[in-house]
Amino acid sequence: MQSAAIKVSPAQIRSYGIGVSAGFIRPLVTRNYLAGTEIYAQGELAGELYVVEFGAVRIHRLLADGRRQVIAFHLAGETFGFESGGTRTFFAEAITATGIRPLGAAAGNLGTPELMALALRGMLKAQEHLLVIGRQCARERVAAFLLDMAERQGDDVTIELPMPRIDIADYLGLTIETVSRTFAKMRAQGIIELRGTRSVTLKKRDILTELCR
Amino acid sequence: MQSAAIKVSPAQIRSYGIGVSAGFIRPLVTRNYLAGTEIYAQGELAGELYVVEFGAVRIHRLLADGRRQVIAFHLAGETFGFESGGTRTFFAEAITATGIRPLGAAAGNLGTPELMALALRGMLKAQEHLLVIGRQCARERVAAFLLDMAERQGDDVTIELPMPRIDIADYLGLTIETVSRTFAKMRAQGIIELRGTRSVTLKKRDILTELCR
DNA sequence: CGGGTGTTTGACGTCTGTCAAAAAGCGTGG
């Protein structure tokens, strides 16, 4: 369980403990997933919406020959699981050790205005991502990704990437090699700093911003 | 007005007539737009949702240097104008002579379950389009586009493309030249037939389907 | 201190983009 690629807080450990030990018949509030495990699969009956308690989730889809597109990443506090129709259209997997909490609402029913807003926000994100993937070069795509991750982590200068390079590549419509080379070039130019492979410090945010115009 | 690139039915002419001649103070039910005119612009205050009565609408976004991504096309009967937040995130333009009818609902408020379903459907479409743009080659993208257009036109063998090549290119994340070459190759292989530039007959739908796996 | 996964780097190929010009459509006007 501690094989998670990211540090686990005491609260998260506690959550794990509950999930593992307690034997209630009613489902536990938080469900826990190990790194790399499936939350739901394409084709399944659409279930509920979820909030990420800790960890990170990737939503993706596959082509017949294995090509993969990561549709979205979801970090702590974010909601996922919206569907249009009765079945799951995508796969959802835990990237690192992850806890999620089911919302009362079903995937296709937006009961409250808050949920509607979240659904519309999800649509917007997907549509904006279309511009990135459809019309920007590798360097610009990586810049957009880094800025997006930074914004979702409180606009800190140093950000943690919970996902491996291959996920970033599949999210940006690139190959792992291109992502790696782009990171390397940005580092060489002093735009970013890499501490290990999952930690990035944005040294020249203005240049990254400029790349996303 | 007859400069529209697509034939205009008597009902459409009638609608135009009303729009042009009547001087009511209350807004007319159907609003008419000439080919190429703006329906709303990025940055505007988000208004209402619209249903396309006839014609076709493109939703798009621009980068600073003019690169453009077409997010979606909307044909007769389809609803557009969803927004997440108070302002328009994209441009909406009439492709051909187009009539749209405002729904009562505002862009950010999904009053009814029907509207929620439409919003979720829009999200799904955008997410599926991510896979096409992010992971498929030119040939596969064009195949996906043709099948999508066919499905939305009653799965007829012959489909009408209301948009010029440049819109298709910007929708698929390609250049106009690549789209043209891909069409040419498909025609040479007997997969499609082109009658004029806006009319396509799908001769071997199975091959197109196979390309989208 | 290894072994395995994940990442980086290198060499090379190719698909798509770019630039340019010809051809085809389409609307206008004679």
Added chain:
DNA sequence: CCACGCTTTTTGACAGACGTCAAACACCCG
């Protein structure tokens, strides 16, 4: 109804960014 001119589309030649294949390297965990 046909000729003209503009726009859109097609075609061609060439270039470049990114993908592919392969190997070295780093990191993580036992």
